[in-house]
Amino acid sequence: MNLTKIAAGLASGLLFGAGLAVAGMTNPNKILNFLDVRGAWDPSLAVVMAVAVPVSALAFRIGRRRARPLLAPSFVLPGRMRVNPALLIGSALFGLGWGLGGYCPGPAVASLSRPSLSLLGFLMAMGLGLLLSSAFRRRSVHDGPATEAAREPSRR
Amino acid sequence: MILATAALPTSFTPIAALAGGGLIGAAILVLFLTLGRIAGVSGIVAMALRPAAPTGERDWRAAFLFGLVAGPLLASALLGKPLVEPSPTSAALLIVAGLAVGIGTGLANGCTSGHGVCGVSRLSPRSLAATAVFMVFGFLSASVLRHLLPA
Numbered sequence: 001m002n003l004t005k006i007a008a009g010l011a012s013g014l015l016f017g018a019g020l021a022v023a024g025m026t027n028p029n030k031i032l033n034f035l036d037v038r039g040a041w042d043p044s045l046a047v048v049m050a051v052a053v054p055v056s057a058l059a060f061r062i063g064r065r066r067a068r069p070l071l072a073p074s075f076v077l078p079g080r081m082r083v084n085p086a087l088l089i090g091s092a093l094f095g096l097g098w099g100l101g102g103y104c105p106g107p108a109v110a111s112l113s114r115p116s117l118s119l120l121g122f123l124m125a126m127g128l129g130l131l132l133s134s135a136f137r138r139r140s141v142h143d144g145p146a147t148e149a150a151r152e153p154s155r156r
Numbered sequence: 157m158i159l160a161t162a163a164l165p166t167s168f169t170p171i172a173a174l175a176g177g178g179l180i181g182a183a184i185l186v187l188f189l190t191l192g193r194i195a196g197v198s199g200i201v202a203m204a205l206r207p208a209a210p211t212g213e214r215d216w217r218a219a220f221l222f223g224l225v226a227g228p229l230l231a232s233a234l235l236g237k238p239l240v241e242p243s244p245t246s247a248a249l250l251i252v253a254g255l256a257v258g259i260g261t262g263l264a265n266g267c268t269s270g271h272g273v274c275g276v277s278r279l280s281p282r283s284l285a286a287t288a289v290f291m292v293f294g295f296l297s298a299s300v301l302r303h304l305l306p307a
Contacts, residue, residue, distance in 0.1 A: 001215060008190035009216030010223045015183035016195060016269075017227020021239035023176020024169055026228050028243035032163035035298035042166045047173035048180065049273060055181020056277035059188045069192035076192050078265070078275075083285045090263025091271075095290035097256025099297025101245045102163070104268045105261060106197040108254075112225045113232075114240040118247040122254035129258020130202045137263065 004071050017110045023048045026111050028102025035099045086137065160305040161244045184274060191216060196270020197224070198261035249305070264290070 024030045024044055033042035068074055098104050103111075103122055111119055187195045193216075203209050204217040232239045243250060261267040264286050266275060272290070275283020 001211070005191060005212075005216045006219040008186065009219035012183045012187035012190075012195060013220035013223020014227045014230065015179050015186060015223075016197075016220075017224040018231040019176045019179025019181075019183060019227070020224075021176070021228035021231040022179060022235070023173050024166070024239070025176065026239055027166065027241040028245070029163040029241060030166045030169075032244070032298050032302070033166050035294045036163065036302065037295060037299045038303070040165055042168050044166075044169050044173040047170050048177040049268075051174050051177025052180040052184070052273045053277045055178060056184045056273050059181070059185035060274075060278050062185075063188050063192070066189075069189055071190045072192045074192055075188070077194065078280070078282070080265070080282065081280075083282055086263045087265070087282055087286055088289055090260045090265070091286040091289035092260070092293045093256050094260030094264060094267060095293025095295075096297045096301070097253040097258075097260055098268075098290065099294040099299075100160070100256065100302065101250050101253030102243050102298075103250075103253065104197075104257060105201055106224065106267070106269050108257075109197065109201065109221060110224050110228050111240045111242075113229045114238075114242070116242055118242060118245075118250050121247050122243075122250040122257075125251045125254025126258035127201070127205055129255045129260070130198065130262045131205060131258075133259045133262025134202060134206070137265075 008071055016106065019052075020107055020110045025107050028107070031102040031104075031107070032099070035102075090133070159246045160249055160302050161246070163244050164241075180269075180273065184269075187220070194270060194274045195220075196266050196274060198267040199265065199270055202262060260290075 020026050025048060030042050030044055033040060034045040063075055101122060105126065108119065108123055108126065184195045187193050200217045200220055204214055204221060228240050245253065266283065266286060271283040271286040276287055
């Protein structure tokens with residue numbers, strides 16, 4: 001059990017969770033009011049992404065100039081490059097679910113400090129869905145997300 | 157009964173969104189520069205759920221998820237107000253939504269954080285495509301489908 005790695009994971013998670021909450025992303029109503037273009041529109045989510053994306057870009061820029069991360073032997077980036085049917089169908093399905101409940105994975109997990117049967121139902125179904133799709137993808141030609149994440153980086 | 161109730165009205169909060177977006181960006185930066193990993197929550201959850209994954213792969217992910225839950229609590233305490241709110245969607249529909257989100261992000265190998273923020277910031281063609289698609293379908297789902305369901 002590597003404590004520094006756990007500390008790094010924890011720090012990132014705390015920042016992420018706090019960020020989601022401060023931004024109001026742990027309020028599904030704000031998400032739904034963004035995705036629902038009818039009625040009173042709440043563009044807050046657009047601002048969140050407009051800020052998070054450049055900061056994230058900075059992270060990858062800095063990373064590109066380094067030989068390796070601080071606490072791990074190498075950077076792990078998705079090896080796959082091509083747009084394939086699974087990506088498109090999956091994204092469409094994800095979007096449908098997102099616009100239905102106002103939850104995507106991050107905010108849903110981040111909302112667990114206020115548990116409810118509804119939220120747990122969503123999360124359990126989400127977990128089941130992730131396991132099912134992983135099993136499906138492992139049986140097809142491509143690698144599943146697990147092997148992909150553990151793969152050596154193909155590029156920075 | 158299967159119902160989708162209307163979302164509660166919310167106001168545009170640009171400053172909070174800016175601050176929160178910055179924190180999310182910082183989280184991505186920390187994870188990438190320390191562990192060399194992309195902060196894609198669907199992937200982190202997927203791997204954490206697999207008992208066959210090696211402990212080295214699960215430990216930091218479990219810690220991340222713990223932080224993800226604790227972060228809003230800390231933020232709420234510091235700001236002195238509740239920040240987590242429930243979804244207006246019914247429990248039954250939330251199960252359907254959960255399945256769609258789980259299967260969808262599993263097939264797409266990413267979600268709003270992995271593709272939408274990390275992938276887009278790297279100008280990854282896969283992520284740009286994924287984000288365009290899930291945004292369109294998200295808008296469709298909330299703007300059209302939700303209104304077709306009995307409320």
